[in-house]
Amino acid sequence: MMDFVYLNNLRDPAFFIDKNYNIIFMNEKAKEIFGEKTGKKCFEVIYSLKKPCDNLEKCFCPVSRDIFPVKVKNSSCLLIRENECNSEMLFSKGKIALMMLRNEKNLPVENVSESIFQITGYKPEDFLTNITGYYQIIHEEDRKIFFEELKKFCGSKLPYWIHRPYRIKTKSGKKIWVLNQTVPVFDENKKPVYLYSYIIDINREIEYEKLYRILSSINKVVIDAVTQEDLLKKVCPILSTELGIPYIWVGGKNKETFFEYGKKETECRPLISENQIKVRNYKRKKYRSVASIPVSKEGKSVAVINLFSKEPEFFDKEKVALLEEIRRDLSFGLEKIENIKESIILREAIEKSTEWVIITDDKGKILYANKIVSNISGYTKEEILNKKINIFKSGLHSDDFYADLWETITSGKEFEATFINKRRDGSFFYLRQKIIPVKLNENSIRFLAIGKDITEELRLARENKYLRFYDQTTNLLNFEGLIRKSESLLKRTRSKAALVVVDIKDFTYLNKVYGIDYGKNLLKAVADRLKKNFRERDIISKIGSDEFAVLITDLKRKEDIFIIENKLKNIFSKPFKIKNNRINLHINAGISVFPEDAENFRKLYENAYLSLNNAKNEGADVIKFFNRDLEDRAKEILNAKSLIEKAFREDLFRLYYQPYFKAKDLSVEGFESLVRIIDRENRIHLPSEFINYLEISPYIEKFTEWAFSQVAQKINKWKKPVALNISGTVFKKPEFINIIEKYTGNLKKPVILEITERVFVEDLISGNGFIKNMKYIPNIRISIDDFGTGYSALSYLKEIQTDVIKIDISFSKAIVSDPKTKAIIEGVVHIAKSLGIKTVAEGVETKKQLDIYKEIGVDYIQGFYLSKPLDEEEIEKRFI
Numbered sequence: 001m002m003d004f005v006y007l008n009n010l011r012d013p014a015f016f017i018d019k020n021y022n023i024i025f026m027n028e029k030a031k032e033i034f035g036e037k038t039g040k041k042c043f044e045v046i047y048s049l050k051k052p053c054d055n056l057e058k059c060f061c062p063v064s065r066d067i068f069p070v071k072v073k074n075s076s077c078l079l080i081r082e083n084e085c086n087s088e089m090l091f092s093k094g095k096i097a098l099m100m101l102r103n104e105k106n107l108p109v110e111n112v113s114e115s116i117f118q119i120t121g122y123k124p125e126d127f128l129t130n131i132t133g134y135y136q137i138i139h140e141e142d143r144k145i146f147f148e149e150l151k152k153f154c155g156s157k158l159p160y161w162i163h164r165p166y167r168i169k170t171k172s173g174k175k176i177w178v179l180n181q182t183v184p185v186f187d188e189n190k191k192p193v194y195l196y197s198y199i200i201d202i203n204r205e206i207e208y209e210k211l212y213r214i215l216s217s218i219n220k221v222v223i224d225a226v227t228q229e230d231l232l233k234k235v236c237p238i239l240s241t242e243l244g245i246p247y248i249w250v251g252g253k254n255k256e257t258f259f260e261y262g263k264k265e266t267e268c269r270p271l272i273s274e275n276q277i278k279v280r281n282y283k284r285k286k287y288r289s290v291a292s293i294p295v296s297k298e299g300k301s302v303a304v305i306n307l308f309s310k311e312p313e314f315f316d317k318e319k320v321a322l323l324e325e326i327r328r329d330l331s332f333g334l335e336k337i338e339n340i341k342e343s344i345i346l347r348e349a350i351e352k353s354t355e356w357v358i359i360t361d362d363k364g365k366i367l368y369a370n371k372i373v374s375n376i377s378g379y380t381k382e383e384i385l386n387k388k389i390n391i392f393k394s395g396l397h398s399d400d401f402y403a404d405l406w407e408t409i410t411s412g413k414e415f416e417a418t419f420i421n422k423r424r425d426g427s428f429f430y431l432r433q434k435i436i437p438v439k440l441n442e443n444s445i446r447f448l449a450i451g452k453d454i455t456e457e458l459r460l461a462r463e464n465k466y467l468r469f470y471d472q473t474t475n476l477l478n479f480e481g482l483i484r485k486s487e488s489l490l491k492r493t494r495s496k497a498a499l500v501v502v503d504i505k506d507f508t509y510l511n512k513v514y515g516i517d518y519g520k521n522l523l524k525a526v527a528d529r530l531k532k533n534f535r536e537r538d539i540i541s542k543i544g545s546d547e548f549a550v551l552i553t554d555l556k557r558k559e560d561i562f563i564i565e566n567k568l569k570n571i572f573s574k575p576f577k578i579k580n581n582r583i584n585l586h587i588n589a590g591i592s593v594f595p596e597d598a599e600n601f602r603k604l605y606e607n608a609y610l611s612l613n614n615a616k617n618e619g620a621d622v623i624k625f626f627n628r629d630l631e632d633r634a635k636e637i638l639n640a641k642s643l644i645e646k647a648f649r650e651d652l653f654r655l656y657y658q659p660y661f662k663a664k665d666l667s668v669e670g671f672e673s674l675v676r677i678i679d680r681e682n683r684i685h686l687p688s689e690f691i692n693y694l695e696i697s698p699y700i701e702k703f704t705e706w707a708f709s710q711v712a713q714k715i716n717k718w719k720k721p722v723a724l725n726i727s728g729t730v731f732k733k734p735e736f737i738n739i740i741e742k743y744t745g746n747l748k749k750p751v752i753l754e755i756t757e758r759v760f761v762e763d764l765i766s767g768n769g770f771i772k773n774m775k776y777i778p779n780i781r782i783s784i785d786d787f788g789t790g791y792s793a794l795s796y797l798k799e800i801q802t803d804v805i806k807i808d809i810s811f812s813k814a815i816v817s818d819p820k821t822k823a824i825i826e827g828v829v830h831i832a833k834s835l836g837i838k839t840v841a842e843g844v845e846t847k848k849q850l851d852i853y854k855e856i857g858v859d860y861i862q863g864f865y866l867s868k869p870l871d872e873e874e875i876e877k878r879f880i
Contacts, residue, residue, distance in 0.1 A: 020536040101195040106135040119201045121171030139167035154192045173312040176203040207318045222333035236261035249306040274301045279315045289314035297334040356451035364389045378424035392421040430455045474527035477541035486601045496555035497594040501608040505586040507546035525576045588615040592626035640693035647677045656869040660862035670721035695727040712743040723752035747779040754785040771801045809843025
């Protein structure tokens with residue numbers, strides 16, 4: 001959305017609407033009168049007839065094809081249509097340069113386009129030979145903010161970002177404003193090592209913005225000034241502030257001084273000119289540039305304004321054009337001041353006017369119109385004089401607007417507003433106008449209308465904003481524009497909304513095969529199809545090189561998002577026709593819902609993008625919805641992945657050992673190995689933090705082999721059996737046999753492979769086949785872990801060829817208080833003994849539990865009552 005905040009200065013309500021009559025901006029006065037109605041239809045809020053304006057499609061402004069006026073009650077409205085902007089044209093004119101920067105302290109340049117010369121004056125070789133680094137040309141006052149932003153963006157892992165506008169120094173020493181869009185290139189550690197930056201020269205746009213502010217300020221001064229000295233003194237602080245001019249001299253053509261503004265740091269000679277702007281540049285003086293503005297009245301020079309700047313070549317063509325406009329305004333202002341002396345009416349009129357001056361009688365009949373009125377409206381003076389003022393009426397203001405106008409001026413008060421008027425040819429123009437009642441005597445009154453044509457100013461303001469918020473290829477909002485518009489909408493709405501982020505799969509490949517122009521046309525086709533299939537009130541944007549986003553508003557139910565999913569699939573199910581070629585596109589998409597998934601836009605986008613990445617992992621044409629479990633799971637996986645990678649990199653894995661004891665005499669029978677990660681700060685990370693990810697990660701085989709090597713060493717050192725838990729992932733792989741054979745050939749005691757009951761029961765036939773193969777390998781025993789946790793059936797004990805079953809800790813916790821639990825364990829132990837299977841009771845924590853297990857006849861006891869897991873050193877001290 002355009003930034004029309006300056007309309008808050010109006011004393012009257014102002015609206016901006018889109019081509020579907022939706023209100024997209026209200027100034028403060030409009031909100032005060034009508035309340036917050038952004039997003040509503042303008043005719044629903046304002047019109048008594050409750051219907052759209054019939055003239056909307058006919059409204060057209062030849063000065064600016066992208067600005068359309070619309071009539072609403074007591075307000076001014078604009079319909080904004082996007083301009084096309086050809087990026088190739090910008091390259092050819094030196095508006096954009098491409099740079100590949102190394103993400104190091106001084107931002108060395110790896111690659112740069114030829115167009116950098118037109119922006120900075122430096123040749124590409126100046127950067128590539130390290131004569132000049134990009135760091136060196138960033139303005140000293142802007143470096144801190146630039147690098148703070150760079151640090152923040154690099155840490156955000158965004159696919160691209162846009163810096164706030166900042167200044168760079170050209171080779172000649174001139175300062176210009178640029179916009180920087182950067183795409184980071186990440187290494188395998190997700191660290192941005194290169195920065196692919198689009199450097200966009202926006203100096204002209206910044207100058208346009210200054211032009212708008214300066215001319216607006218000077219026009220107000222021209223209206224208010226009453227003497228020549230008053231006018232010139234009020235202009236100087238405006239020029240000093242807006243242009244950054246440290247010293248201003250004002251005098252006559254014979255170099256006599258009238259007054260000075262600012263601090264004069266060195267002696268300087270005035271530069272005199274009489275008919276046109278004159279500029280002079282110096283190489284070795286304190287003030288490197290000076291411009292002379294001659295101010296005339298009735299064709300004669302009455303004053304000269306000298307602007308002194310410390311910046312070399314400060315007054316370029318754009319600034320000279322600005323100064324010429326200022327010169328005309330000042331000359332007009334002085335002529336106005338002179339004419340005030342001639343009569344009361346002319347004095348009041350010209351004193352507060354800019355360019356447009358009309359005088360009417362008390363009935364609105366035009367008695368006087370200056371030449372500018374004819375120039376702007378297209379009517380001749382003869383066609384204007386003696387006609388009613390409504391000759392300029394556009395039909396785009398309500399009856400209440402005009403009623404308020406007449407009520408105000410007939411009561412003797414001034415009326416000021418932005419008028420949308422109609423030219424003779426039917427086109428529209430925008431006039432900032434003040435109407436002043438002038439009382440001649442008791443029975444006679446005149447109305448003086450003084451105005452300034454602001455049509456061009458509005459166009460310049462919009463052009464400046466366009467580059468910042470719109471994608472130049474598709475004319476859709478860019479990422480910054482999407483953020484701006486969506487944040488504003490979500491703050492106002494109480495309805496549900498959904499954000500869809502779409503990624504075109506293999507778009508880079510399509511660009512390489514068919515060419516850049518083909519890719520651009522394809523993106524335009526995608527944008528057109530999205531606009532045709534979504535509603536006008538939905539916010540459609542292009543947020544990356546091959547990514548689009550749509551914010552769908554006013555959802556009635558959350559279930560409506562499934563309709564959106566089907567719509568997306570239909571949009572991309574049909575081929576796109578580009579230059580007689582038909583091509584099918586594949587996509588991935590992520591969807592998040594407001595406010596269920598997030599309460600602000602940025603979090604909504606993060607969640608949609610997280611879902612998009614999840615969809616990409618599953619292949620082409622997959623669309624995923626965000627959910628909290630996905631977010632939490634993603635965080636857990638990222639933390640576990642980081643921890644495991646660090647453990648392998650820094651050798652942080654450690655095995656702890658928990659002994660198990662013969663029930664008969666409580667002598668140590670063997671040990672169970674349990675993995676831990678101990679970081680450099682001696683924090684112990686338990687398996688619950690990483691084991692789930694480890695078992696499904698590509699690191700599991702590497703970890704299993706490491707664990708086998710550790711266990712094999714301890715068996716031979718301690719001459720006791722040691723149990724090792726085996727992941728279900730590894731258990732089912734044929735390569736596991738090779739790992740076992742590698743480490744078990746020379747063992748002095750068996751290694752016990754513990755496999756959870758769940759993994760074994762999932763595929764009983766495969767599990768038994770695995771155990772049979774193990775039986776041919778020496779020094780191997782099989783143990784079924786967590787026996788009784790929900791998958792057990794006593795009948796399958798006869799089917800499996802295990803050596804040991806471990807009774808789950810849940811039975812140990814209940815065995816004292818629950819007779820049924822005790823009876824089940826007695827049955828399991830009895831059947832196991834008859835089948836020649838040893839039993840281990842896990843989780844024994846009290847003497848009462850120990851005594852019951854002894855009574856039942858369990859073979860081995862394991863639990864904190866006898867010993868918790870210990871490191872290697874403690875095991876050897878206490879049990880070896």
